[in-house]
Amino acid sequence: MPTDPLPAWVLQQRRRVGNRVRNLREERELSQERLAEMTGLSRHTVYRIELAQYGTSIDHLALIARALRVEIVALFS
Structure with a gap:
């Protein structure tokens, strides 16, 4: 069961993934809204990720x- 608040290393990993999603999205010249449409997620969810x-x-x-045309592992690198 996760602790509350989450350990700093977990939040660091979350930030790494979020940064990677943003960088890949921007490399492909996609807006958050367009990525949301492509995935079926809300723009707010993409923003929060x-x-x-x-x-x-x-x-x-x-x-x-x-949607970004990468293997899922690319989001963690």
């Missing part, structure tokens, strides 16, 4: 990776 405000699911990351 990028800013690490949201502990997202593997399902959401799989949708994002596919």
